[in-house]
Amino acid sequence: MFSLKVLTAVAAAFAAVSALPTEIETPVGSGCVITNIDQVSSVTSSCTNIVVSSLTVPAGKTLKLQLKTGTTLTFKGKTVFEATQWQGDLMEISGDKITVTGESGHVLDGQGAKYWDGKGDKGVKKPKFIRIKATGGSVFKGLHVLNCPKQCVSLNSCDHVTLDNWTVDVSAGDKNNLGHNTDGFDISSSTNLIISNSVVKNQDDCVAINKAQHVTISNLKCSGGHGLSLSVGMSKTSVSDNTVTDVAFKDCTVTNSDNGIHIKTHSDGGAGVIKNVSYKNIHLSGIRKYGVNIEQDYENGKPTGTPKNNIPITGLTISGVTGTMTGSNSKAVYILCASGGCSGWTWGVSITGSHKDNYCKNQPSNVKC
Template sequence: MKYHGFVLALSAIVAAATPTGPSADATCTVTNFDDVANAVSSCTDLVIQDLTVPAGKALQLDLKSGTKLTFKGTIKFDFLNWEGPLLVISGSSVTVEGSGATLNGQGEKYWDGKGGSGTTKPVFVKIKTKANSVLNNVNLLNCPERCVSINADDTNLNGWNIDVSAGDTQGGHNTDGFDVSNTNNLHIDHATVQNQDDCVAVNQGTNMVFSNLDCSGGHGLSISVGLSSSNGSPNTVSNITFTDSKVRKSANGLHIKTHPTGGTGAVKDVTYNNIVISDITNYGIEIQEDYGDVGNPKANIPITNLILKQYTGTVSGSKAKQVSIVCASGGCSNWNWDGVSISGAKVKDDCNFQPNGYKCNT
């Protein structure tokens, strides 16, 4: 009897010490928006499934270090004209799995053909991760405006699919695929983007690779530099590689643009390698140091060590050009191009700077 009583007492102590709610080791499946905050603060194996996010609310996922997050089913974001973002993912050493889910921004309820200059539209997804975080196989449908804003370090995105193709006929505009700022050590691989603006736009940061991209309907593989950073420091992009990618049915193949009325900074050590373009309506290659003040280029953002290797394909349309280059005096240097071959232009190139290895057809 004494032994039996001891066992019962010990069992009671163990039971009392065992948590009954979500724990750091629990798998938590959330289907109700009101349960998100508690699960995010408690769980390191989190499932967001068939969830509707109320209008004007953000799905704020400030994940614990090392968390695995899985999306399942359909995650829908209800309509309201506000700035957003609709979804924020942040954390250190986190893993995100799309797992065949669809994140639906219901952009068709926002589109007015005016993008950022029309009614207020939210950014869809903001990523603020670090320390070897990985985000795999995420499917975004119908971004209201900009799709993914990245401000991250040591982060990999693999297998993303961004589908804003409905915006082609329903008024989608400024639906950038990936906008990247204040980011270091980023790799985006095997992504598909169908949209109405830049497939990728790098605004600030270093050490990035964009590989195996399939871009269509937008403005191509872009770098946009010159607007002052939030802390007033130079706005610099360096050591960026675009490789093994396709740009189809788009306005531009690649577009590098610096803002003469913005701050200081640099674009340097940028490589485009094995890029195939097709059905490009404006420019196979467009590089300008007069973006926002056309005809008045400035060298406040010099473009140096620009490498193109095996950049091939076609442009189409009565006004399409193979290459357009507008550099300020002293603003461009050490450009080395090899294997650049673009056909189909009915208008001659427009170049005031000649890269090594390419002769502009002027």
């Protein structure tokens, strides 16, 4: 016979167990760790705390991480993308209110050296590396991106997203001048975006903005590429697709690069606008071609020397821009505006060491060339 005291204790224990929640999230380490591409669909559809651990992604496959609202995703160890000639994205991350981080020592390796041929987009087929489509205050922090085959990080249709403390390292592509079109961050169709405290080492634009509103880029360290860029006007169908407004670059450095600041509009596209863009406290060093290059004459991806006013540049602020040039053909400032195409600028540029005189045409009257 059990004593009354024992029976009472058993009953209390049973009641406590019965009171536990019936739905308990599966902890990381028990079904929410991705170590094989075949696990991706089931894990992302059932877990909100996910680890991608030492994953090898088969050639020709996209690591598509479509995350549930509020998910935390952590990369651990080396994520390697096997190589083949194709034009997909190696990885796509999407979701609302998500947090994506990397453990210390992790790396996302695109194995770019297996693609690089010195021709970039025009050579053998190469995939873009990472595409992000996120919303709702999503945060991507502390990621280490290595050796992109071509464009590294594409931000599309993002709203209220922060990227902080990234390292994008394609410096191995400098060898024999093989790496090309390795843009660091490409931004299109996005709003309320922050990129901060990050490093980009590459052979093309450190940042390139095509279509965006309310973007802040701060404390970015760029080297080896084409600088802090806007490239606007490639769409022939919609003014909104050719619009960049309320964008701020501040407290950034650009070193050992072709350009420091580059703004180009495409005269063979449709109408559009660049408005209220600022570059403040930007330090340049070892710039080979142009310190500040603003031109309204791109067609078929190249400058023509004949500017057009389909995309006016208004409310531009370039102030506290300092630094040095190098190279026998370097110019501190090159401005080629169409008649009436540029107005309402604020200007404060002090760049030394250029080997050729500045060139300016149709710039606002307060811009001293």
